[in-house]
Amino acid sequence: MDSPQNCRHCDRNLCIHRVPLFSSLSEENLLQIAGLIQHKSFEKGELLISEGGSMESLIIIHQGRVKAFRYTSAGREQILYLFSEGDFFGEQYLFSNLRATYNVEALSPVKICLLTKSQLHKVLLTHPDVAIKLISELGKRIAQMENAFQSMGIRDVDARVATLLLDFAEKFGVDAPGGPLITLPISREGMANYLGIARETLSRKLSKFEDDGLIQSVDLKTIQVRDRDSLGDLAGLE
Amino acid sequence: MDSPQNCRHCDRNLCIHRVPLFSSLSEENLLQIAGLIQHKSFEKGELLISEGGSMESLIIIHQGRVKAFRYTSAGREQILYLFSEGDFFGEQYLFSNLRATYNVEALSPVKICLLTKSQLHKVLLTHPDVAIKLISELGKRIAQMENAFQSMGIRDVDARVATLLLDFAEKFGVDAPGGPLITLPISREGMANYLGIARETLSRKLSKFEDDGLIQSVDLKTIQVRDRDSLGDLAGLE
DNA sequence: GCTAATACCTGATTTGAATCACAGCTTTCT
DNA sequence: AGAAAGCTGTGATTCAAATCAGGTATTAGC
Numbered sequence: 001m002d003s004p005q006n007c008r009h010c011d012r013n014l015c016i017h018r019v020p021l022f023s024s025l026s027e028e029n030l031l032q033i034a035g036l037i038q039h040k041s042f043e044k045g046e047l048l049i050s051e052g053g054s055m056e057s058l059i060i061i062h063q064g065r066v067k068a069f070r071y072t073s074a075g076r077e078q079i080l081y082l083f084s085e086g087d088f089f090g091e092q093y094l095f096s097n098l099r100a101t102y103n104v105e106a107l108s109p110v111k112i113c114l115l116t117k118s119q120l121h122k123v124l125l126t127h128p129d130v131a132i133k134l135i136s137e138l139g140k141r142i143a144q145m146e147n148a149f150q151s152m153g154i155r156d157v158d159a160r161v162a163t164l165l166l167d168f169a170e171k172f173g174v175d176a177p178g179g180p181l182i183t184l185p186i187s188r189e190g191m192a193n194y195l196g197i198a199r200e201t202l203s204r205k206l207s208k209f210e211d212d213g214l215i216q217s218v219d220l221k222t223i224q225v226r227d228r229d230s231l232g233d234l235a236g237l238e
Numbered sequence: 239m240d241s242p243q244n245c246r247h248c249d250r251n252l253c254i255h256r257v258p259l260f261s262s263l264s265e266e267n268l269l270q271i272a273g274l275i276q277h278k279s280f281e282k283g284e285l286l287i288s289e290g291g292s293m294e295s296l297i298i299i300h301q302g303r304v305k306a307f308r309y310t311s312a313g314r315e316q317i318l319y320l321f322s323e324g325d326f327f328g329e330q331y332l333f334s335n336l337r338a339t340y341n342v343e344a345l346s347p348v349k350i351c352l353l354t355k356s357q358l359h360k361v362l363l364t365h366p367d368v369a370i371k372l373i374s375e376l377g378k379r380i381a382q383m384e385n386a387f388q389s390m391g392i393r394d395v396d397a398r399v400a401t402l403l404l405d406f407a408e409k410f411g412v413d414a415p416g417g418p419l420i421t422l423p424i425s426r427e428g429m430a431n432y433l434g435i436a437r438e439t440l441s442r443k444l445s446k447f448e449d450d451g452l453i454q455s456v457d458l459k460t461i462q463v464r465d466r467d468s469l470g471d472l473a474g475l476e
Numbered sequence: 477g478c479t480a481a482t483a484c485c486t487g488a489t490t491t492g493a494a495t496c497a498c499a500g501c502t503t504t505c506t
Numbered sequence: 507a508g509a510a511a512g513c514t515g516t517g518a519t520t521c522a523a524a525t526c527a528g529g530t531a532t533t534a535g536c
Contacts (some may be wrong), residue, residue: 072474074394074474092376092377092381095374096374096377128366128369138377138380140330142383149318149383149390155524187512188514188515196391197493198494198495200493203515203516207515220501393493393494395522425484427483437484438526439522439523445486478535481533481535482533482534484530486530489526492522496517496520497516497517500514500516503511503512504511504512
């Protein structure tokens with residue numbers, strides 16, 4: 001049972017095993033769906049989706065990181081989401097023929113799993129509990145977006161930078177003595193664009209935070225959170 | 239058939255007839271659900287929901303306007319949504335026991351229709367097409383939130399104010415000779431808070447827009463859009 | 477109808493982020 | 507390995523929005 005076929009099969013399973021969406025399905029149903037799933041790979045910098053393109057599938061990130069973004073009228077890149085292993089997207093287009101409203105670009109080599117609209121549609125009609133799970137996941141996405149929206153509305157830039165660092169620590173941080181280490185998925189410019197501030201302002205804030213002992217710059221792509229509580233205070237968490 | 243009972247019955251129907259969510263249901267099913275619906279009224283200024291409270295029902299606005307908001311750590315009120323007739327909310331809590339993440343306050347006398355979680359749950363399990371409709375509505379909400387998020391990320395304040403005016407014209411505007419008339423649902427302070435800018439800055443922007451002939455202040459609560467295209471240019475629509 | 481309280485506008489000043497400019501440092505590509 | 511292109515950090519300057527302050531309209535309550 002260690003034949004290559006079987007291994008490939010295991011590999012396919014990984015995608016849907018990782019997505020809470022399908023957690024309610026029996027192993028049998030899971031295998032059925034696993035067979036329908038397509039796989040694709042992308043190099044760093046490649047576009048998975050471009051704004052205005054059609055969306056035919058639900059996309060699950062199997063490996064790597066991607067950013068979803070649009071361009072503002074000023075030509076700046078506005079990042080909307082960072083997705084990594086286990087995240088999925090494309091749900092909002094499942095029951096509409098709307099065009100993609102953002103670009104999605106690989107930040108590293110990426111492997112994705114695809115489930116076409118019509119296939120998922122069938123699953124939802126025959127498994128109402130999956131539909132309910134999806135509704136609940138969408139609710140989470142909305143709540144997350146509401147938080148992001150609110151933190152954008154905060155005028156105080158220190159608070160926004162602190163919020164971003166804490167979010168990153170949560171999503172990309174690994175525990176280490178001295179505090180969680182964040183492997184930054186995007187450049188300073190990317191972070192600044194996400195926050196809607198200038199690149200230089202972000203640099204200065206990070207320097208200041210480091211002077212104040214809140215964070216420690218390990219190397220350009222790695223930041224260590226030294227004082228989570230103070231960051232939390234700045235971010236304005238109650 | 240003009241008995242009071244029947245009229246009350248019609249009145250109840252209105253709620254769910256107005257929500258696209260139930261559009262796929264047969265008249266028979268619709269009547270069934272209509273019977274389950276509860277009604278409540280609120281005076282201007284009353285809270286429908288407070289942050290941290292439990293959410294037991296889907297809420298449909300039958301009449302009036304409400305604002306959903308949180309308080310920032312600086313004590314400022316951050317408005318997340320304005321809902322009016324036909325809008326519904328509370329979906330994100332349907333399948334979780336999470337507490338409400340925002341307050342909802344009546345901006346005018348308000349009538350709402352309530353459908354409890356468990357009732358809606360039953361509907362979703364027996365009517366997969368309603369579930370699909372709900373997923374699609376949630377997708378729309380997400381898309382709307384993404385737009386709001388992006389416009390918050392725009393540094394240019396003129397663009398943000400212009401975007402708000404166009405959104406309001408769309409949602410609250412009535413056509414009139416000379417341009418759509420907007421009945422403002424919230425005060426200047428509310429608008430400023432929604433945009434994350436100072437009240438004074440908003441006043442100045444509105445004055446400037448009026449000087450430039452883009453809008454016309456009819457009275458304090460009414461603004462007429464005179465030059466939609468120029469507003470669109472400012473907002474950065476392509 | 478009058479008073480009080482609230483919302484609104486506008487000017488003067490301050491403040492903090494954007495912009496400009498440039499040098500040091502990385503990564504990439506050949 | 508070496509050159510070129512792309513990132514990043516920091517100072518100097520500019521500029522736009524926040525804040526402070528005062529006066530005027532509008533609404534709410536008696």
